[in-house]
Every structure is written in structure tokens, then in C-alpha cells.
Amino acid sequence: MRQRRTIILAAVVLSLGIAFAYGARSFTATAGAAENGLVPGTASVSGTVEAAAPFKAAQVHLLNTDKNVLFMVYTSGGRYRAVNLFPGRYEVSVRKAGFAADARTITLTAGSTRTLDFSLRAQAAEQLRQGEFGFTTQRPGELRLQSYDELYPQGPGRIVLEKTCLYCHGKNFFPGKQYPEAQWNHFIDYMLGKDNERGAMVPAGTLSQADRAALLGYLVTNYGPTSEKRGLRAATDIPLDEATLGKAMYVEYYLPIDPKLDAGNKQRRTQETHFDPSGNVWYTDRSVPNRIGRVDPRTGEFKDFMMPEATADPHGLTVDANGHVFWAETTGFSLGRLDPKTGSITRYPMDMTGQRKGRGHTPVLDSKQNVWFTVIVGDMLGKWDRATGKTTLWNVPTLGAAPYGIALDRDENVWFAEFRRGKIGKFDPRTEKFTEYSALTQPCTIRRLGVDSTGIVWYGGFSSGKLGRIDPKTGKVVEYDIPMPFAEPYDVWPDRQDQIWISDAGQGGALIRFDPRTEKFTYYPTPQITDQPKLSITREGAIWYAPRSSSKAAAGVLYPDVTKMTTLAAYE
Numbered sequence: 316m317r318q319r320r321t322i323i324l325a326a327v328v329l330s331l332g333i334a335f336a337y338g339a340r341s342f343t344a345t346a347g348a349a350e351n352g353l354v355p356g357t358a359s360v361s362g363t364v365e366a367a368a369p370f371k372a373a374q375v376h377l378l379n380t381d382k383n384v385l386f387m388v389y390t391s392g393g394r395y396r397a398v399n400l401f402p403g404r405y406e407v408s409v410r411k412a413g414f415a416a417d418a419r420t421i422t423l424t425a426g427s428t429r430t431l432d433f434s435l436r437a438q439a440a441e442q443l444r445q446g447e448f449g450f451t452t453q454r455p456g457e458l459r460l461q462s463y464d465e466l467y468p469q470g471p472g473r474i475v476l477e478k479t480c481l482y483c484h485g486k487n488f489f490p491g492k493q494y495p496e497a498q499w500n501h502f503i504d505y506m507l508g509k510d511n512e513r514g515a516m517v518p519a520g521t522l523s524q525a526d527r528a529a530l531l532g533y534l535v536t537n538y539g540p541t542s543e544k545r546g547l548r549a550a551t552d553i554p555l556d557e558a559t560l561g562k563a564m565y566v567e568y569y570l571p572i573d574p575k576l577d578a579g580n581k582q583r584r585t586q587e588t589h590f591d592p593s594g595n596v597w598y599t600d601r602s603v604p605n606r607i608g609r610v611d612p613r614t615g616e617f618k619d620f621m622m623p624e625a626t627a628d629p630h631g632l633t634v635d636a637n638g639h640v641f642w643a644e645t646t647g648f649s650l651g652r653l654d655p656k657t658g659s660i661t662r663y664p665m666d667m668t669g670q671r672k673g674r675g676h677t678p679v680l681d682s683k684q685n686v687w688f689t690v691i692v693g694d695m696l697g698k699w700d701r702a703t704g705k706t707t708l709w710n711v712p713t714l715g716a717a718p719y720g721i722a723l724d725r726d727e728n729v730w731f732a733e734f735r736r737g738k739i740g741k742f743d744p745r746t747e748k749f750t751e752y753s754a755l756t757q758p759c760t761i762r763r764l765g766v767d768s769t770g771i772v773w774y775g776g777f778s779s780g781k782l783g784r785i786d787p788k789t790g791k792v793v794e795y796d797i798p799m800p801f802a803e804p805y806d807v808w809p810d811r812q813d814q815i816w817i818s819d820a821g822q823g824g825a826l827i828r829f830d831p832r833t834e835k836f837t838y839y840p841t842p843q844i845t846d847q848p849k850l851s852i853t854r855e856g857a858i859w860y861a862p863r864s865s866s867k868a869a870a871g872v873l874y875p876d877v878t879k880m881t882t883l884a885a886y887e
């Protein structure tokens with residue numbers, strides 16, 4: 316399933332004349348970066364950013380061109396400070412919608428402290444579209460962008476489309492199709508399960524004959540052969556809290572471009588990150604040929620391990636206490652294992668006797684180092700037992716659930732998201748019993764979930780834009796509105812302080828912190844336009860992510876407060 320999101324980072328600044336009256340800058344706030352405790356052997360850069368019109372939280376991009384590592388900080392009160400930078404050559408630029416400034420080149424040595432000031436000039440804000448979800452990246456200006464009501468004219472057909480189709484396909488799918496009636500009719504059958512090896516997408520009994528007729532008419536009228544291909548314009552003005560953002564820093568380690576990849580597919584595609592016991596970060600790379608890779612965040616050094624099957628399509632991964640890396644393959648249905656010391660790869664194919672089909676998704680380890688994993692196609696939960704080497708598969712209760720994200724609670728119950736049926740499942744390994752909880756907003760899709768230290772389960776309503784909270788003790792489910800329209804919470808993962816981190820591509824890419832006590836959402840827009848399918852958080856509270864649909868493939872990390880940073884290494 317593909318989704319597209321559009322984003323206008325700001326309206327064209329037409330009223331610059333008025334803005335001049337506000338003056339260039341204010342220096343009341345400080346950038347708040349670390350004054351001491353810098354990581355040894357690194358450098359820092361600070362300075363001012365001024366403009367003739369007021370602005371908030373401009374992004375200062377410091378690209379180390381020797382190592383191909385980006386450091387990004389925000390301005391606060393017109394000042395910025397970037398710390399813990401690798402020595403080397405840098406290209407420094409400032410990005411803010413509605414403004415432009417020339418990039419500067421500097422060279423930093425270990426221990427150096429540089430000052431670099433910028434002056435922004437006004438420039439029409441570019442209309443940006445978010446990358447086509449997870450696959451190729453859509454460049455700005457390719458499509459005509461329209462509002463939701465223009466893309467989806469009011470009427471009975473729209474209501475059927477919203478409750479039957481849109482929650483799975485997202486808001487950019489249908490306006491991107493120009494099918495004749497017979498084709499739409501065929502796809503409705505296909506979604507109802509006809510000749511579909513994945514089974515029914517639209518659950519049986521949820522589309523009446525009258526609704527089907529209304530839907531077909533609506534599809535042909537609005538997305539027929541003579542319609543224009545369009546995309547959603549989501550006017551966005553992300554709330555920016557400068558005082559908080561002034562302390563934050565993003566770092567993105569760009570994967571080397573592989574000249575061996577075929578011309579149309581040079582861009583690599585990271586999916587999920589995880590830490591090993593030595594502070595390295597591992598990732599799955601789904602570009603073909605597939606690999607499992609590692610970056611040492613202290614040096615920016617990469618190492619790739621080619622997978623035995625170039626198109627096995629590794630998805631989630633995890634690392635055990637010995638540093639062995641496990642992943643789930645979605646093609647061929649095997650669990651993979653890499654011993655980085657020897658480079659040897661073992662694959663554990665699943666026994667599919669009596670099963671219709673299986674595609675693995677995300678693995679997670681329990682305290683005995685057994686590997687639990689979701690099976691997205693085939694509606695199963697699996698366990699690879701370390702002691703016996705045997706794998707057991709259980710069918711989840713709901714047909715068409717598409718088990719996706721997975722997490723264990725303190726009692727080692729296995730929690731998983733039922734992606735296509737808007738539920739959260741719990742499996743008790745002692746009783747082998749499943750319990751299901753429905754999201755409040757239905758229908759919806761849920762990709763991932765996390766469990767905090769008190770046992771509360773948090774999930775993202777990907778299609779509904781809600782943050783969900785389940786209290787397993789009472790069974791009570793609560794949902795919070797994520798403040799921006801068209802939010803797409805993908806992963807939802809707590810840090811050690813039980814602050815909930817959300818990855819959201821709905822506004823073009825942001826990590827969002829939710830404080831359950833104050834119920835406040837704080838946005839940290841990402842350096843690139845992207846989604847971030849999975850978060851992993853270090854014990855120091857650094858949030859790692861894989862910018863999957865970005866134009867540059869990377870392993871990325873957000874340090875919410877650089878004053879608390881002690882290392883660039885990543886430890887669980």
C-alpha cells in the first residue's frame with residue numbers, strides 16, 4: 316500500500332513588508348547547548364541567524380562531507396549551537412521555508428570552536444510533497460495539489476469510500492488512479508477477496524450492494540480515465556517550541572551510494588535500526604541486493620553484510636546479547652541470523668505444512684533470548700526457541716489482521732499490532748491464549764506499538780491520526796488527537812522516562828514527544844522529508860530511526876537534549 320502526503324512548509328511570504336516591523340531577531344533565549352561534557356575529539360560551531368522577517372526554529376544543517384554525516388540543530392532566538400561534531404570539512408546551510416541563505420564551507424579540527432553567522436533573505440516557499448510512502452520519492456511540483464474536499468467531493472460515495480477503503484490506502488491513493496469502470500469493479504472484487512492470495516482486505520459483510528453501487532459510481536466519476544492525477548495539499552504549520560528545539564540535535568549517517576545498484580535503484584533503503592552490545596547501530600537495507608548493515612556512530616564507519624537471497628526483503632531486526640543479529644524475511648518466510656564476528660549467516664525457514672502462506676515481519680527477543688516475530692501475511696505469531704532450535708507458529712484470532720509491530724511487557728506477554736483490522740493483540744506464552752483490544756476509532760490501521768515501564772500499551776492509529784493508550788489491568792482504551800491534521804503515527808515507543816516518542820510522516824517527517832502527565836505533544840521536524848518506520852531508543856534517551864522514504868538513505872538519531880549527551884555510541 317502506498318501513501319502520499321503533501322506539505323507546504325509555509326505559505327509564500329506575501330506580507331514581508333509587515334514582517335519588517337518586527338525587527339530582525341531577539342536574543343532573549345539561548346541555544347541551550349552543552350557548555351561542558353563534550354565528547355572528546357569533537358568540535359563545535361555556533362552563531363546567529365538573522366533575517367528581515369521573524370522566523371522560528373530555522374534548521375542549521377552541518378554536513379561533514381568527508382564522512383557523509385549530517386548534524387542538524389535548530390535556532391532559538393536567532394542563535395544556534397552544534398556540538399560533538401566530527402572533525403573534517405563541512406558544508407553549512409540554513410533551511411527555513413520562505414527564506415534562503417548561501418551555504419558556507421568550513422573545516423573543523425578536534426577541539427575547535429567556530430563561530431559562523433548567517434543572514435537569511437526572503438524566498439518563495441517551495442511546495443513540497445512527501446515521498447511516495449516507503450518507495451520512491453516524489454519531487455516537488457509534479458502533481459496538482461488539492462484540498463481534501465476537492466479530492467473527495469461530498470456525497471454518499473465519499474462516506475462509503477472513507478469507511479471501506481480510504482483508511483487502508485491513505486489520502487493520495489485514489490486521486491492518483493484513472494481507471495475505467497470495469498477496472499474499479501475488478502478491484503472492488505479483489506479487495507473483497509476474489510482471487511486474492513492475501514485474503515479479503517474488505518471484511519466480509521461490511522459492504523452492502525447499495526453501498527457498493529454508490530462507491531463504484533463515485534470512483535468512476537472522480538477517478539475515471541479522464542480525471543486528472545492529483546495529490547493532497549495539507550497546509551501545515553507545525554507547532555515549534557524553540558526553547559526545546561534549541562537543545563536538540565539530529566545526526567544522520569548516510570549510507571554509501573552503491574555503484575553496483577542498477578541505475579534506477581541507486582538509492583538504498585533502510586527499514587529499521589537496532590543497537591548491539593558494543594554501541595553500534597544495525598539496520599536492514601531493503602534495496603536490492605538486500606543487506607544487513609552496521610554503522611559505528613562514534614566514527615561513521617559502515618560495514619555491510621550481503622544477504623544470501625538478494626530479494627529476501629528483510630524487515631525488522633534485533634540483536635541478541637552475543638551481538639548476533641536476527642531479522643525476519645518477508646519473501647520466502649525465513650528468520651535470518653548473522654554472527655558479525657565470522658560473517659556467517661544462518662537462515663531458519665518456517666515449516667509451512669498446512670499453512671496457506673507466510674511472510675515474516677518484525678522480531679523481538681525475550682529474556683531467554685528466544686526470538687518472537689510477527690507474520691504479516693498468514694496472520695500468525697511465531698517463536699524461535701533457542702534451546703530447541705524449533706519454531707512454533709500460532710494463528711492470531713482475527714483473519715486479515717496482518718500482525719505488524721511487536722513488543723513484550725515486563726511479564727513477557729507478547730503484544731502486537733493487528734495492522735489491517737485496527738486491533739492490538741496480546742499473547743500469553745504460559746496459557747497460549749490471545750486477548751484482543753480494539754482501537755476506539757474504527758476502522759483504522761495500526762502499524763506499531765510500545766509498552767512503557769508501568770505496563771501501559773501505546774499505539775499509533777496510522778490512518779486515524781490518534782495516539783492510543785491501553786491499560787491492560789482495566790482494559791480501558793483512551794485515544795488522544797495528534798495535533799496536526801493528516802497525522803500518521805507509525806511507531807510509538809517509550810523512553811526510559813516513559814515519555815512516548817512517535818514517528819509521524821503526515822507533516823513531511825517529524826518525531827513527536829508526548830508527555831503522558833501533561834498530555835503535551837512536542838514536534839521535532841526531521842532533516843529530510845520522510846517516514847520513519849521504527850524507533851529504537853538508547854538508555855540515554857537518543858532516538859534512532861531509519862528515514863525510509865527520504866532522498867538520502869541513512870541511520871538517523873535525535874538527541875532531544877545535547878547537554879545530556881555523553882557519547883555518540885548507542886546502547887540499549
Ligand code: HEC
Nearest residue numbers: 316479480481483484492502503506511513516517735736
Ligand atoms: C485492509 C486494508 C485494505 C482495504 C480496506 C482496502 N484495500 Fe485495496 N489494497 C490493499 C492492499 C494491501 C493492496 C495490495 C494488494 C496486492 O497487491 O495483493 C490493495 C490493492 C488495491 C488496488 C490495486 C492496486 C493498484 O496499484 O491499483 C486497488 C485499486 C484497491 N486496492 C482499491 C481498493 C478499494 C476500492 C477499496 C475499498 C472497497 C479497498 N482497496 C480497500 C489494502 C486494502
